[in-house]
Structure formats: C-alpha cells, structure tokens
Amino acid sequence: MATLNVLILVCLGYVVLLFGVAFAADRLAARGGGKWLRSPLIYTLSLSIYCTAWTFYGAVGNAARSGLEFVTIYLGPTLVMVSWWWGLRKLVRIGRSQRVTSIADLISSRYGKSNTLAVCVTILAVLGGTPYIALQLQSITLSFSIFAEADPTGLYREGSSVFWVAAGLAVFAILFGTRNLDANERHHGVVTAIALESVVKLFALLAVGVFVVWGVAGGLGPMMDQIDASEIGQWHVDAGRWTTFIFLSAAAFVCLPRMFQVMVVENDDESHLRTAAWAFPLYLLLMSLFVVPIAVVGLDLMPEGSNPDLFVLTVPLSQGNDWLAMLSFIGGFSSATSMVIVTAMALSTMVSNHVVMPIWLNTQEGTASVSGDVRTIVLMARRVSIAVIMALGYFYFQLSGGGAALTSIGLVAFAGISQILPALVGGLFWRGATRTGALVGLSVGFVLWIYTLLLPGMEGGIIPASVIEHGPFGWGWLRPQALFGIEGIDPMVHTVMWSLSLNTVAFCVVSMLSFPSPLERLQGAQFVNVFDHSVSARGWTGSVAQSEDLMIMTQRILGTIPAQEFFQAEAERQNGRPGRLPEPTPQFLERLERELSGSVGAATAHAMIGQIVGGASVSVEDLLAVADESAQMLEYSSQLEVKSTELSRTARQLREANAKLTQVSMQKDAFLSQVSHELRTPMTSIRAFSEILRDTEGLSADEQTRYSAIIHDEALRLTRLLDDLLDLSVLESGQVSLNMGDATLTEVLDRAVSSALAGGDRKLSVRRVRASERIPLHTDLDRLGQVFINLISNAQKYCDADDPALTISAHDVGGQVVIDFIDNGGGIPPEAQSMVFEKFARVGSDKAGGAGLGLAICREIMQRLGGEVAYLPGQGGAAFRVSLPLAYRQAAQ
Amino acid sequence: MSSPGEGKDRPSPVRPSLFLERQSYRRRRLADAARLLPFLGAAMLALPLLWPDESEGAQALPLSSAIFYIFACWGVLILISVIFGIAARRMAARENAEPEAETWRR
Incomplete structure (x- = not known):
C-alpha cells in the first residue's frame, strides 16, 4: 500500500527529475547543442499544457456527469489548430516580429503601445488565472486526500496541505520561470520539462485507460456494451452548451496567457506550427480516448456518491493496482505543475512589465538613466508576482470552498480570459480597431463576466441571494443570471453569450466612432499586414546625444555584457568604429526598443526610451x-x-x-x-x-x-x-501669296478650257454639265485655273482614245465642291497611280515633252487653297478629282 | 512603409500575368482548402446536435455510436491536417528554391 509518505517522496523525486531535465536542457541549449530541443515535437508537447489537472481529472468527472460534453473543450483547440494557416501563423509571425512577451504585451503593442490596455488585460488574466490556479490546487489536494483516506496512519489535514501545495508550486515556479530576464528568450529548460510532463500525463492516462478497458471491462466490445448500458449510455447534449463550449475552448486556447507563452513567445520556428497543426489534435484525441470508458467503469465500480472527478485515481486503487494509481497521480501532478509554472511565468511577466515597471518608472520620473540595476527590480517583481498570484489562487480556493466541480471552475476561467478575443482578433485582422474600442469592449466583457459568473459562483455570499433572485435594487432585468429578463439559459452559456456579444458590439462600435492615434495606426497596419512587411514603425527622432544614458539604461536591463555587445554591434553597423558609442539614430532607437521590449514589454520599453530621448512617443509632427x-x-x-x-x-x-x-x-x-x-x-x-x-x-x-x-x-x-x-x-516654301477673288466655277472652267485647248494640237472634246457648275467660289482664281488647265491639257496630251473626250462634272459632296475630270482613255496603270503627283514623275515615254512637274504643282496649289487633288481610280479612264472647301459658299448664302 | 505607393497607381514595368502557372494555382487552391478546413470541422461537429435525444421521446442514439462518429471526425481532421502539413512543407521548400515567392501570397 502506497502511504502518503511514499507519495510525497515520489512527488519530490519527480520534481527533482524535472529540475534535472530543465537544467540539462538549458546547459545543452547554452552550448548551442541539442537540436532536438527546437524540434516541432517539443513544441507540440509543450502546447499540451492546455491539458491541465482539470482535463486530466475533470474530463472523466464531466463525462460521468454529462456524457460526451467533456469532448468540447478538446474540439475547440482542434479547430483552432487546423486553421493555423490563417490564424495562428499570423499570431506567431507578429509575436516574433514585434518581440512580444505576453498576450497583454501583444494587445498593448497593437493598440499603440498603450499601457492602460496592457494593465486591463493583465488584471483580466490574473483574475481569470486565479480560479484556474485554485483548480490545480484543488485537484492536487483532492488526489492527496484519496491517498490519505487509504492510508489511516497518515496525519493529513486538508487546509494545511493546500497551503503547502501552493507554497511548493510557487517556489517551483519561481525557480523555474524567473531564471533569466528576457521573457522573449526561449526557456529551453522549462519547455523541455513541460514536454516531459506532457509525455508523462499522456502515458498515465492511456495506462489507466488500457487497464480499464482490457483489465476491468474485458476488451473493446464488452466495454462498448457497458458504455451503452450505463446511465450515460445515451446520446444527450445540450445544443447551447455544446456549441458554446467548443467556441469558448477555441477562444481560450488562443487567449490564455500560458498558451500564448508556449505557442507564441516560446516558438522557435514558425514552421513548427505545420507539425503541431496535426500532432496537437492527435495528442488531444489520445487524451480523450479513454475518458468515457474510465467514467463508465468508475460509475459501475465505485460506490454511490464518490467523486467522479477522481475516478482516474480511485478506479485503479479500488482494483488494488497501487502502482497504476501512483502513475496516475504523477500524471495529474504533472498536469498541475506544468500549468502552474507556465501560467505563473506568463502572468508574472505581465504583472512586472505592465504594472510594476510603469509604477517604478513613474516614481523615478526622468531618472531612468540613474545607476542601479533594473534587472534585480524586474526579477524581484516577477518573483513577488508569482507569490501573489499563487496566494490569490489559494484564497480563491478557500473562498469558493473547493466544492465546485473541476470543470465548472475551469470554464469560469475560460469565459474570463476569452474576453480578450474580440480585441485580439480585431487587432489582427481589422485595421480600424482602436485602443478606445478595445478598452471599452474589454471592460464591458470583464464587468459582465464578473457580475454574471465569477461573483455568483463564489460561495460565501459576496452577492446576496436576493440580488440573484430579484436583481440589484429589485431591478429584475439586471439579475446576474437572467440579464434583460431572459431566463432559463444555462449560466455558462448565458455569461458567454452576453459578455462576448456585448464585448464585440462595444468594441466594434466604439472603434468605428473613435479615432486612433498615429502610433496606433502604424502598429495596426503592421499587425494586419504582417505578411507584407515586417518592418517596424519608425517612432524615435533622437537627435540629442543621449547614447550614454541609453547605454546605462540598457546595461541595467539587459546586463552589462549583452548591452555592450549590442551597442558595439550597432556602432560597427553605423560607422565601422566599434570602439565608440553609436549615434542615437531613429533606426538604432527602434532596434534598442525592440531589444528592451523582449525583457520588459513593449509599453515599458517605449516609456523608458521616451524618458531618455524625450518627446515620449511618436508625435503627429x-x-x-x-x-x-x-x-x-x-x-x-x-x-x-x-x-x-x-x-x-x-x-x-x-x-x-x-x-x-x-x-x-x-x-x-x-x-x-x-x-x-x-x-x-x-x-x-x-x-x-x-x-x-x-x-x-x-x-x-x-x-x-x-x-x-x-x-x-x-x-x-x-x-x-x-x-x-x-x-x-515658291509653293513648297509657302511663300506664295494668294490673290483671292470671287467667281463662279463656270467662269473659271470656261477660261481654263479655252486656254488649255487653244495651244494644243490634238483634238479633245470637253463635256460639261453647266447646270451643276453654278457654284460661287472665293479663292485664288488664277491658281485654280492653273490646276484646271493642267488637268485638261494632261488629258489632251495623254488620252490615248481614238476620239478623246473629257468629262468635267461638279458635285457638292459633304461640304466640299468636288470637280471630277474623267477622260475616256486607258487611264493610268495602278502601279503608277501613287507616283503621278511626285516631281518629275511621268507616265510612259516622254512623248509630250512635259517636265513632269505639272501635277506636283497642282497638288501644292490645292494644298494652299485648302483643298486637294487626287487620282480617282476605277472610272474607266484617267480621272482626277479636285476638291475645294465650300465654306465660302455657305457664308455667302 | 517600405516602399510607399509602389505599384499602386502606375503599372509596374513587368505586368503580372492574369493567370498563374499551374503550380502557383495549385498552391493557392491548397491555401483555400486550408482556410476551409475549420469550417468543415465545425460543420461535422455541429451535426450531432441534430441527432435524436432522449428528451424528445425518440429512441436516443447509443453513446458508443456517438463516440465512434466524433472520434472518426476528429481523425479525419487530423488526417487532412497531416496531408496539408506535408503539402505546405513542399510548398515552403519550393518557395525557398524560387525567389518569386511574392506572387503567391493571396
């Protein structure tokens, strides 16, 4: 029989083992070895701190009470993991590019490095984390009590044991989590220890499951029959709770500080998500595989009224399998410790960076460069924070009386922390989200969560029963568990629905109505478009020589040697002179701020540099x-x-x-x-x-x-x-002066025909339609006559018909006077048609003795007169068309 | 911030072609599939809400069948994630190999 003393010895031994592992891993990482420390497998296993003692013990209890409903808190994270491509990948990328130290840091960084917001998130996280830590205390205490009952010799008192467990865990977390300052630095030791614990708890639960199915129930088939025959053997879930819990667990998976710590802050390589996307759901599946069988067997074997939350322990014990019970206890212990360590680490980082450091900076107004090591202050702040957080958990446990079922406490914490979700998702995907919106949304959700879930859940009457019954001051519509008079909703569903929906509405509406500060807009653009550019906002305009002050401050935060290395590298980058201090260029200040934010958080780093450089932050100028x-x-x-x-x-x-x-x-x-x-x-x-x-x-x-x-x-x-x-x-050079005159076309043609035919020796009959020629012209009549003469004499010279005849017809075509000269000869061959207007172009032999300039002159003249002369193909003989603008005629009428 | 206004108003000298080559096209559709996966999962996990329930007086579904269904869905989701993980790794490898990775984000 395992006595309590043996149990305590085993626990201590296990803790020592964890320390050894963490220490070895840190040493290995420091020496640059241990590639497997940065493997996707370790990353995936570290994610499994999602499975706390609550899931280890409570899932079975939940299954024993309400069947398959327990599975919802595993399904939510599964959905989140499979959507890593557009969700977690972005979160991790932002976390890495902005050197984010915690979820509060992320939110504050997104909304213009606002410390107010960071403080809000921190308070929310601490308040949400407190019940959760209380839960771990409860589960460890309960499991101790089981062994204590079985061991009549032990002197076991529950009250004192809770205290010692809390104290032990606090020491554990301080020793583990605050060894180095840079929260952004990977804690290889802690992560490896957590990975080991993950393996232990999975192995323990699987071992109990295998024992129950094949050792107690007698195989898979009988097990299934037994499940169907049991009191939870029929499918029954409340639709509201089913969907709410899936959603809630998905939200909490992203928002929980400890999950953020392992998922984003401790992430070594973005590509690890690729593996974790299927490996972590697989881990969850294995964790929940035997939950129902254990619950059913427990219900069957254990006496009426025994606590189903502890079936994982009590079933092996009742079967006399002490070593399995011991293993199962170690599994539960692992779940609790790993959760507490990481939560404490994450929360203490948040508290020290966003609450303690700003207060300290305020008390030391303007003296951030005064000597004194900030690092001891920060580390001390973290250690004290851990102690305070553990104390809060202890008091919550005492207040709530430790009576509530494990699952419901866990869900209370989930609902609280999920209030961050709208600000987080909005910040990642919506550039219009503003600080004010996030603040108002968070506050609304936070107040509703406290009023409708946290306070009514506490035993001891913080809220009088009359208020729960009739609402404050008798206002029925403000009853904590039936807001707006809508009754009959499950309290959890009620809280989640109202708080998250009003939170989101407030966040969106206020965001749309408010106007973000410049820094907020810069940060917003960087977060939302993180895949497009990972360059940070340029904030500082350090012009005064404050390098020495900066150096002193950095030494106090990063430590002397890292700070000097950083400054020397920077000086070398700037001007290749490693011996001097670098100039405080904006780029340098920006890098320095990011480096510091890895230790003390974005908002604090921003404020500290602001104190030294002055002009605290990005101004509109x-x-x-x-x-x-x-x-x-x-x-x-x-x-x-x-x-x-x-x-x-x-x-x-x-x-x-x-x-x-x-x-x-x-x-x-x-x-x-x-x-x-x-x-x-x-x-x-x-x-x-x-x-x-x-x-x-x-x-x-x-x-x-x-x-x-x-x-x-x-x-x-x-x-x-x-x-x-x-x-x-003269014509080509444009120096010709036109002698404008008025006449009808008939007159011009008459003169041209008579003078052309007078000198010619060949006979040419000219046919004219005089009726159509009564068109008044206002042009250079001599020049026009010259063109006509040329055309007529050409016909006279070149028409090769036996009885040459020239038809002259005038039309009015589209606002132009068009005069066609068509003879009855053979016409001009097509290949020569384009050439006839060129200078010295002659068709056929030089029988008529022309110089070949006539048509070229005609074209120039017509251009001067604003018209044109062109060859008209397809008229039977050679045909030329002279066109003149009609403008004058219209004006004359 | 990096290059203000670049490629926004004026056409870049090399206009990207309207259609992608086959591989990039496949990659994008794969990313689409990855986006849709959680919705598929949510739909599959919402289905049990339609099952008969003892409160309705009908013959309720035995719990063992429900366990089979839910764990099968879970397994399918994990399997698809594995496949996508492998595909994503190949994609990443190829992206690293060829520098024109810019084209394929969204």
Whole structure:
C-alpha cells in the first residue's frame, strides 16, 4: 500500500527529475547543442499544457456527469489548430516580429503601445488565472486526500496541505520561470520539462485507460456494451452548451496567457506550427480516448456518491493496482505543475512589465538613466508576482470552498480570459480597431463576466441571494443570471453569450466612432499586414546625444555584457568604429526598443526610451515628418519619371527629325539629279544645234531655220521647266501669296478650257454639265485655273482614245465642291497611280515633252487653297478629282 | 512603409500575368482548402446536435455510436491536417528554391 509518505517522496523525486531535465536542457541549449530541443515535437508537447489537472481529472468527472460534453473543450483547440494557416501563423509571425512577451504585451503593442490596455488585460488574466490556479490546487489536494483516506496512519489535514501545495508550486515556479530576464528568450529548460510532463500525463492516462478497458471491462466490445448500458449510455447534449463550449475552448486556447507563452513567445520556428497543426489534435484525441470508458467503469465500480472527478485515481486503487494509481497521480501532478509554472511565468511577466515597471518608472520620473540595476527590480517583481498570484489562487480556493466541480471552475476561467478575443482578433485582422474600442469592449466583457459568473459562483455570499433572485435594487432585468429578463439559459452559456456579444458590439462600435492615434495606426497596419512587411514603425527622432544614458539604461536591463555587445554591434553597423558609442539614430532607437521590449514589454520599453530621448512617443509632427519624407521621395521619383518620359519623348522626336532630315537630304539629292538630268537634255540639243550653226559651212536657209527653231523650242522648254521649278519652290516654301477673288466655277472652267485647248494640237472634246457648275467660289482664281488647265491639257496630251473626250462634272459632296475630270482613255496603270503627283514623275515615254512637274504643282496649289487633288481610280479612264472647301459658299448664302 | 505607393497607381514595368502557372494555382487552391478546413470541422461537429435525444421521446442514439462518429471526425481532421502539413512543407521548400515567392501570397 502506497502511504502518503511514499507519495510525497515520489512527488519530490519527480520534481527533482524535472529540475534535472530543465537544467540539462538549458546547459545543452547554452552550448548551442541539442537540436532536438527546437524540434516541432517539443513544441507540440509543450502546447499540451492546455491539458491541465482539470482535463486530466475533470474530463472523466464531466463525462460521468454529462456524457460526451467533456469532448468540447478538446474540439475547440482542434479547430483552432487546423486553421493555423490563417490564424495562428499570423499570431506567431507578429509575436516574433514585434518581440512580444505576453498576450497583454501583444494587445498593448497593437493598440499603440498603450499601457492602460496592457494593465486591463493583465488584471483580466490574473483574475481569470486565479480560479484556474485554485483548480490545480484543488485537484492536487483532492488526489492527496484519496491517498490519505487509504492510508489511516497518515496525519493529513486538508487546509494545511493546500497551503503547502501552493507554497511548493510557487517556489517551483519561481525557480523555474524567473531564471533569466528576457521573457522573449526561449526557456529551453522549462519547455523541455513541460514536454516531459506532457509525455508523462499522456502515458498515465492511456495506462489507466488500457487497464480499464482490457483489465476491468474485458476488451473493446464488452466495454462498448457497458458504455451503452450505463446511465450515460445515451446520446444527450445540450445544443447551447455544446456549441458554446467548443467556441469558448477555441477562444481560450488562443487567449490564455500560458498558451500564448508556449505557442507564441516560446516558438522557435514558425514552421513548427505545420507539425503541431496535426500532432496537437492527435495528442488531444489520445487524451480523450479513454475518458468515457474510465467514467463508465468508475460509475459501475465505485460506490454511490464518490467523486467522479477522481475516478482516474480511485478506479485503479479500488482494483488494488497501487502502482497504476501512483502513475496516475504523477500524471495529474504533472498536469498541475506544468500549468502552474507556465501560467505563473506568463502572468508574472505581465504583472512586472505592465504594472510594476510603469509604477517604478513613474516614481523615478526622468531618472531612468540613474545607476542601479533594473534587472534585480524586474526579477524581484516577477518573483513577488508569482507569490501573489499563487496566494490569490489559494484564497480563491478557500473562498469558493473547493466544492465546485473541476470543470465548472475551469470554464469560469475560460469565459474570463476569452474576453480578450474580440480585441485580439480585431487587432489582427481589422485595421480600424482602436485602443478606445478595445478598452471599452474589454471592460464591458470583464464587468459582465464578473457580475454574471465569477461573483455568483463564489460561495460565501459576496452577492446576496436576493440580488440573484430579484436583481440589484429589485431591478429584475439586471439579475446576474437572467440579464434583460431572459431566463432559463444555462449560466455558462448565458455569461458567454452576453459578455462576448456585448464585448464585440462595444468594441466594434466604439472603434468605428473613435479615432486612433498615429502610433496606433502604424502598429495596426503592421499587425494586419504582417505578411507584407515586417518592418517596424519608425517612432524615435533622437537627435540629442543621449547614447550614454541609453547605454546605462540598457546595461541595467539587459546586463552589462549583452548591452555592450549590442551597442558595439550597432556602432560597427553605423560607422565601422566599434570602439565608440553609436549615434542615437531613429533606426538604432527602434532596434534598442525592440531589444528592451523582449525583457520588459513593449509599453515599458517605449516609456523608458521616451524618458531618455524625450518627446515620449511618436508625435503627429514626427509622423508628418516621416510622411513628408516619403511624400518628398514620391514627388522626387515622380519628377524623375516625368523627366525621363520627357527625355524619351525628345529622343524620339530627335530620331524622327533625323530620319526626316535623312529623307529630305535624299530627296534633295534625287531632286538635284533629276533637275540636272532634265536640264541637260535640252541643253545638249541646244549646244549641239548651235555648234552645227556655228561650225557648218553652207547651211541652207531652210536648215538654219529648222535648227534655230529646235534651239528656240528647247530654250522655251528650259524656260518652262525653270518657271515650273520656281513655281514649285515658291509653293513648297509657302511663300506664295494668294490673290483671292470671287467667281463662279463656270467662269473659271470656261477660261481654263479655252486656254488649255487653244495651244494644243490634238483634238479633245470637253463635256460639261453647266447646270451643276453654278457654284460661287472665293479663292485664288488664277491658281485654280492653273490646276484646271493642267488637268485638261494632261488629258489632251495623254488620252490615248481614238476620239478623246473629257468629262468635267461638279458635285457638292459633304461640304466640299468636288470637280471630277474623267477622260475616256486607258487611264493610268495602278502601279503608277501613287507616283503621278511626285516631281518629275511621268507616265510612259516622254512623248509630250512635259517636265513632269505639272501635277506636283497642282497638288501644292490645292494644298494652299485648302483643298486637294487626287487620282480617282476605277472610272474607266484617267480621272482626277479636285476638291475645294465650300465654306465660302455657305457664308455667302 | 517600405516602399510607399509602389505599384499602386502606375503599372509596374513587368505586368503580372492574369493567370498563374499551374503550380502557383495549385498552391493557392491548397491555401483555400486550408482556410476551409475549420469550417468543415465545425460543420461535422455541429451535426450531432441534430441527432435524436432522449428528451424528445425518440429512441436516443447509443453513446458508443456517438463516440465512434466524433472520434472518426476528429481523425479525419487530423488526417487532412497531416496531408496539408506535408503539402505546405513542399510548398515552403519550393518557395525557398524560387525567389518569386511574392506572387503567391493571396
């Protein structure tokens, strides 16, 4: 028979073992070895501090009372873990990038490093953690009492044993949890010890389960039959409680300070979540696998009225299996100790960083740089906090009388801590969430939780029965367990529903109505978009030389050697001179703040640097400066951009101009060679015939006349060519002055036809529709006549029909006078059509002796007159269309 | 903060193509699946609320069947998480291998 003394010895031995493990792991980590210390497996196992003594003992008790309902508190975390991809991953990333030390630090950091908020969360966490610690005390005490009952020789008094357990756990937590200051540093020793405890408690529960199923019930089949035959053998859950508890446990899983500690603060590598996402649910599944069998067997075996919370212990004991009972006791002890250690660590960090340090800083106003080691103060604050928290747990245990079922106490704690959820989730996913909103939401939820759940739950009449019955001052709608007169809801569901929903509503509404401070907005952007940028907000504008003060302060927080190393590294980074103190640049201050926040929390670090650097935090001016800087950069870059587009546009224009110049130069060359060619032909014949006239003796008068005529003709042709060239150059250079006059189209055409036909030697009949030609014109009549003459004489010269005829018709097309000249000849071949308006372009042989400038001149003239001349294909013969604007005619009417 | 206004108003020189290559597409759908998983879990765990209950006078479901169902759901969730964990590890490995990881966040 295991006596109480043996039990105490085993406990002490176990604690010594844990210490050894923690010590060894710390040593190993310090030497840089022990890669497995940072493995996903250790991480997953450390998460299992979720399973406290409450779940170890209480789950069976809960199953014995209400069937499968116990499983809800495992299902919630399972759902959270499987949604790690968009939930926990973000939380862990933020925790790492902001060097967050606790859940209160996270919330305060998100909402502009507000210490008020941190204090609120801390108070909430302490109040929520107190019943939870009381729960662990209760479970250990109860398990002791079981062995005490079985051991008649022992001198066991419950009251004193609770005290000693609480004191022992406090010492344990102080020794374990406050060995080093940097809460952001990984506590490899503690985490490894917790992992070991996780294995022990799982093994213990599985061992009891296997013993119950195969040792007592006789196998899986009989076990199932026995389950169905038992008093809880039928499916029965309250829908409200089922969903509420799943939700509540999921919320608490994220918000509980100790879970945050192991999940975020102690996280070594984000990718561990990937493994934990399935491994931790598997752990939970294994933990709950044998809960119902143990409960059913316990109900069957144990006498009426025995406490179902302790079936895990009493069933093996009643079967005479003392060693299994001992193992189970160690399992429960493990659950309780690991939970208490981590909770105490997390809560003491919060209390010292957010309550003690700010008060201390206030009392030492402006003297953060005075000598004296802050580290001892912080460490002392943490140790005292642990003691105070344990004491609170002890008093809660005494107050509540230790009578309530384990599960319900645990749920009270869950409901309390879940009040953080709206501010947390809102802070992670909603940039519009503000500090005021978070404060109001938290307060509303907190007050409701205390009023509707915590106080009515305490025995000893803190709230008089009359208030619970009729409400304060007889206001029925304020009854703690039936708010707004809605009765009949389960108290837990009632509290969770009202507190969380009103909390969320208050948080959202106040957030929307209030306006965040600049720092809040910066932090909000960084939290919500943590995957986009992990750069921190620029807050400090340290311009005065306070490096020495900063150095002194940092030494007092980080310790002399780490601080010096940090400053030297910084100096080296700044200017490559490790011997000096670094300049207090904003970047440096920011890094320093983050480094310090790893030890004392974001808000405190912020305040301490603020004391030294002055201008405590980000002012609107600073922000504006930052914004201004970026705006300037933006403007500068946009200016650069404008300039570069301008440059590229100019370059393009230059390229175009160059191409044009090349083209023009080529055109000029071609033109010159054409002109010289055109000039040479008549000049050659003039020279030849004049030489004949000069040198040949005895030319007949007839011959002389013929040769002179040729010379005259060629000279005329030269003159004409030069006239045309002159004309063209005048037209092209735009120096031509137009001699505007008024006439009808008929008059212009009459003159043109008669002068064109007068000199010609070929017969050309001209057909005209005089009725359509009565169009008044206001233009340079001579120039227009020149165009017409040219077109008519072209027809006369080039029309190859036997009986050449030219049809001239005038229309009014779309606001323009259009005059078509269509002959009945063969027309211009398609390949030449695009060329006819070019200079010196001639179709066919040079039989008519034209210079090929006529149509080019026509085109230039028409352009000057605001119209155009174009070749009109597909008319049977050669067809040209002259178009002139009608503007004048309309004006004349 | 890092690069204000970058890529917001003016098109970046290399316009990202409208469609992703097959692998990135798969990765995104995998992330979608990971997002949906908790909802699947919640739906599966809410289902027992519809089961007959002794209070309704109907033949209530035996507890052993309920245990089977719930633990089976649990197992399925864990299994899917394992598969997703493996896939996520491969994704991460590939992301580290190729630097264009930017494209695949959301």
